[in-house]
């Protein structure tokens with residue numbers, strides 16, 4: 001067999017944005033690295049592919065203006081950005097199936113419902129302002145807020161179902177991609193705090209502001225290029241021996257002896273690795289309380305962006321549609337028009353019980369409710385299904401079950417001996433986003449450099 005055995009200062013497990021950021025920082029500090037990646041490509045949840053002649057971003061793609069860590073990396077790599085198309089009117093479909101066009105952030109609902117929504121957003125903004133996204137468990141009401149689901153919390157605030165459904169949507173379907181009964185009000189506040197405020201989440205032009213020309217996967221691709229031969233593809237790490245001496249990481253073809261390890265994989269995959277000795281009981285327990293959300297990202301490409309001719313921006317929302325949100329996702333300089341829609345949690349489960357043909361019909365039917373009959377006839381149709389990806393197992397990222405954040409959050413990022421943890425799923429600012437992955441990469445690299453030098 002071709003088993004290579006090498007020595008480095010640090011072994012990085014996972015060539016996503018987090019692992020590659022850490023590896024580059026370490027290299028710059030004069031610390032040698034090897035990156036072991038299970039897939040035959042780098043980028044993890046960032047993946048650009050050409051399907052039916054059109055470039056599609058199958059994973060993460062948008063950049064928002066407060067994501068400094070990502071913005072700095074994009075600039076440093078010499079990449080260019082462009083704005084999401086947003087001219088014209090957005091559409092909202094209410095509980096009875098009626099469509100209304102609107103501009104601005106607040107959905108066009110009855111005046112009483114609008115008042116409830118605005119009050120809830122204000123109240124959530126105040127609570128979020130009391131939270132340090134790096135220490136959500138220190139919020140003055142953390143214990144109580146982590147015991148109640150976000151859905152139950154909303155029902156305690158108002159009897160207006162449409163208002164509650166809409167506010168739930170911004171965190172549940174649109175971000176954590178779990179039903180709002182499946183995570184706590186504290187976890188919801190963390191999601192908002194990690195993006196600066198609840199108001200920011202409501203503002204699609206903020207959250208989904210810019211894209212990278214040529215696709216966001218270029219960030220990990222260019223970071224990996226700088227590391228050259230120190231990135232090993234097709235090398236799932238199977239075991240990690242660790243102790244006072246350091247670590248030995250064993251993948252299918254490479255064994256790396258190092259002083260420290262960066263585990264830069266989603267936390268739901270930690271248990272795929274045999275730790276010798278086993279991780280401590282706290283980690284064994286804590287990691288079981290984190291799980292991936294689930295969303296289908298649907299790409300529909302047309303010969304032209306026909307909705308623009310009707311004065312529509314392409315931005316569409318409804319908590320009552322199987323595609324709860326959709327946008328104009330036309331590529332930079334492309335004549336074709338692309339729509340992207342999202343189908344979250346229970347809807348995604350239900351649709352994956354159907355045949356591919358039926359699923360496509362149901363999803364395009366939903367898009368046609370927003371954009372009209374023409375939406376039913378794309379020239380290219382594709383569903384990103386991260387649930388089938390062995391090395392991801394869901395989308396967008398992981399969150400705690402009820403009570404888990406308050407119980408375990410403070411220990412989540414703590415290193416275990418020479419093993420350091422970095423992933424977007426562990427971030428404060430930029431949580432669940434590429435920005436958070438990069439922040440976590442910088443953080444563990446600086447911790448390791450300090451240790452190596454002391």
Ligand code: FDA
Pocket residue numbers: 013014015016017018019036037038039042043044045046058059060061062063235236237238264265266269272273297384386391392394395396397422423424425432433434435437
């Ligand atoms: P990531 O999961 O990317 O990397 C982990 C790497 O470890 C993977 O390459 C994996 O193959 C590897 N690995 C796993 N186990 C291993 C093992 N045992 N041995 C070796 N390697 C192993 N974010 C955003 O900012 N804007 C957006 O618009 C979106 N939209 C979006 C859409 C969709 C469909 C998805 C799936 C995700 C997003 N996101 C997003 C989220 C964003 O993509 C995500 O948070 C980061 O890319 C995660 O980067 P990490 O490096 O933390 O993990």
